[in-house]
Amino acid sequence: MDPSLLAGLARTFGTKDLDSICRLMSQLLPTNPRFDKDHPETWNSLLAMLHDIAPKDPLEGILAVQMVGVHQAAMEFLGRAMAPNGIMQSTDANVSRANKLLTDAACSAVPVGRANACAGAATPKSRALETDATRLNRHLHGVLSRDASCRKLTRISHQQR
Numbered sequence: 746m747d748p749s750l751l752a753g754l755a756r757t758f759g760t761k762d763l764d765s766i767c768r769l770m771s772q773l774l775p776t777n778p779r780f781d782k783d784h785p786e787t788w789n790s791l792l793a794m795l796h797d798i799a800p801k802d803p804l805e806g807i808l809a810v811q812m813v814g815v816h817q818a819a820m821e822f823l824g825r826a827m828a829p830n831g832i833m834q835s836t837d838a839n840v841s842r843a844n845k846l847l848t849d850a851a852c853s854a855v856p857v858g859r860a861n862a863c864a865g866a867a868t869p870k871s872r873a874l875e876t877d878a879t880r881l882n883r884h885l886h887g888v889l890s891r892d893a894s895c896r897k898l899t900r901i902s903h904q905q906r
Contacts, residue, residue: 751763753796754770756796757792757796758800758806758810759800759801759802759805760806765806769806769807769810773791773792773795773813773814774788774791776817777790777791777817778817791817794813794816795809795810795813798813812850815846815847815850818843818846819842819843819847819850820843822839822840822842822843822846826840
């Protein structure tokens with residue numbers, strides 16, 4: 746393997762071990778719903794995100810891959826929630842899935858000594874996380890409701906013509 750390519754991958758994944766890089770890459774790439782192993786442009790953005798996170802060691806590399814994967818999944822669910830012809834139950838389910846992924850990911854980022862911030866006794870930090878997640882959920886529901894109302898009014902006005 747080209748030494749400059751290996752050096753770039755080592756910076757991207759936080760490890761020089763080729764087996765670890767291959768394993769992490771095999772976990773990362775399928776998180777893009779449009780992933781195609783024969784078309785590098787479908788995975789370049791994932792590697793760029795990981796490279797920008799700049800993991801410093803293998804543990805940070807693992808966590809960075811998880812962060813990118815959670816981001817991809819949450820954005821996929823939010824995208825499905827915004828589908829123009831979606832039914833409200835599907836919209837609610839997809840917003841809830843994204844909210845859970847993002848909240849769980851934020852809680853897992855809490856340092857080990859502060860694990861009770863998301864599980865157990867409520868702390869100002871956990872209340873802030875919950876408040877942010879609730880606010881996001883309400884905002885998305887509001888946008889989707891307005892959007893659905895607009896679509897409904899548009900359909901009605903077109904039917905009346």
